[in-house]
Amino acid sequence: xxxxxxxxxxxxxxxxxxxxxxxxxxxxxxxxxxxxxxxxxxxxxxxxxxxxxxxxxxxxxxxxxxxxxxxxxxxxxxxxxxxxxxxxxxxxxxxxxxxxxxxxxxxxxxxxxxxxxxxxxxxxxxxxxxxxxxxxxxxxxxxxxxxxxxxxxxxxxxxxxxxxxxxxxxxxxxxxxxxxxxxxxxxxxxxxxxxxxxxxxxxxxxxxxxxxxxxxxxxxxxxxxxxxxxxxxxxxxxxxxxxxxxxxxxxxx
Numbered sequence: 374x375x376x377x378x379x380x381x382x383x384x385x386x387x388x389x390x391x392x393x394x395x396x397x398x399x400x401x402x403x404x405x406x407x408x409x410x411x412x413x414x415x416x417x418x419x420x421x422x423x424x425x426x427x428x429x430x431x432x433x434x435x436x437x438x439x440x441x442x443x444x445x446x447x448x449x450x451x452x453x454x455x456x457x458x459x460x461x462x463x464x465x466x467x468x469x470x471x472x473x474x475x476x477x478x479x480x481x482x483x484x485x486x487x488x489x490x491x492x493x494x495x496x497x498x499x500x501x502x503x504x505x506x507x508x509x510x511x512x513x514x515x516x517x518x519x520x521x522x523x524x525x526x527x528x529x530x531x532x533x534x535x536x537x538x539x540x541x542x543x544x545x546x547x548x549x550x551x552x553x554x555x556x557x558x559x560x561x562x563x564x565x566x567x568x569x570x571x572x573x574x575x576x577x578x579x580x581x582x583x584x585x586x587x588x589x590x591x592x593x594x595x596x597x598x599x600x601x602x603x604x605x606x607x608x609x610x611x612x613x614x615x616x617x618x619x620x621x622x623x624x625x626x
Contacts, residue, residue, distance in 0.1 A: 374446075374484075374491065374493070375489040375616045376492050376493075377444070377491065377492050377527075380576045381439050381442050381443050381444045382415065382416060382442060382443055382494070383438070383443060383445065383494060384444045384491075385444070385465070385466060386465050386466075387464070387465030387466025387468075387560065388439070388444045388466045390462050390465070391516065392439060392466075393566075395432055396436055396439070396440075397507055399433065399436050400410070401550075401552055401553070402551065402554065403536075403556050404553045404554065405437075405558075406555065406556070406557040406558075406559075407437055407557075408560070409559050409560040410437075410441040410560065411481050412442075412560040412561065413426045413438065413530075414528070414530075415442045415443070416492065417527075418489040418491075418492055418495075418528075419489075419494045419528050419530055420495045420521055420525075420527050420528070420529045420530065421434075421494060421495065421497070421530050422496075422497050422499050422518040422531055422586065423496070423532045423533065423534055424498075424504065424511040424533060424534060424591075424594055425498040425500050425502065425511075426503060426504055426509045426534075426543060427503070427541045427542070427543060428537075429541050430498070430534060430537050430539055431447055431449065431496070431498075433556055433558065434496060434532065435496065435624070437534075437558040438496070443494040444494070445493075445494040445495060446467055446468055446493050446494070446495050447468050447469065447489050447494070447497070448468075448471055448481055448495065448517070449463070449469070449470060449471070451470040451471060453470075456485060459545075469481050469484050469485055472497035472522060476548055482520065482521060482524075482550065485497075485525075485526045486521065486524050487519055489521070490525055495517045495521065495527075496523070497517065499514030499516075499517065500514050500515070500609075501514075501539065501542045502609075503544065504509070504543070504607070505609055505610050505614050506603075506606075506624055508603075510591060510594065510602055510603055510605060511587055511594060511602075511605070512587075512606055512607045513583070513587055513606045513608040513609070513610070514527075514587045514606065515583070516576075516582070516583045517577055518586065519566065519569070519582045519586060520579055522564075522567055522575055522581075523569065523572075523573050526591065529563060529586060530561060530562070531564065531589055531590040532559065532560050533557075533561070533590060533596070533597055534556065534557065534559075534594075534597075535556065535594060535597040535598055536555050536556030536557055536603070537556055540556075553606050557597045558591055561593055564585070564589060566582060568582070569581070570618055580582060588606070591603070619624055
């Protein structure tokens with residue numbers, strides 16, 4: 374991976390292909406409300422994190438950033454990179470695969486840190502999977518996003534999104550393309566992580582920082598939904614649901 378260049382910053386061959394195909398489709402099937410785009414840094418390292426309610430979240434998230442100055446590198450599940458043609462485009466766009474619930478997460482984190490030190494933007498979903506909350510609120514998150522930002526000295530910025538699930542519901546295979554669905558994305562201010570600076574190897578500190586970051590994100594989602602977020606976020610680790618995969622299908626078994 375090389376330092377970012379082009380317009381939007383970070384543009385490369387893979388992004389040109391992906392954007393050329395996907396953005397016209399997204400413009401056709403969505404009615405977009407993009408808020409606080411002026412808060413998206415136009416240069417320099419940055420970690421964007423968001424909530425996860427649909428398989429198409431990353432496309433909409435990338436569209437929001439792409440048309441407002443940044444071509445991000447996402448940390449995404451390894452299985453997606455094995456899809457013919459699509460996986461090739463992801464590799465060409467320098468996206469970062471990770472095998473969830475495995476030691477390979479450390480490799481992905483190291484690659485992401487290197488990208489940040491070059492000045493790239495990284496996109497990440499701290500929940501690690503689609504939300505299990507029955508009302509689609511953000512869950513508690515894993516510590517990777519906070520650790521990544523602290524290790525690279527990069528700002529950690531929340532981007533709340535809402536509406537993607539109306540196109541593709543969680544774990545559904547049925548796309549509802551028309552009429553175009555309203556979706557909203559909103560960029561927040563950088564999270565103040567000064568309290569946890571230098572504590573990347575302290576699990577308790579990283580859990581506390583992640584809880585703080587996810588609380589801010591949940592409240593931003595509440596603004597988009599025009600309702601208050603729950604005071605206590607769903608914690609997947611304290612439930613009997615599987616950490617990854619279609620938990621509804623697994624429950625039926």
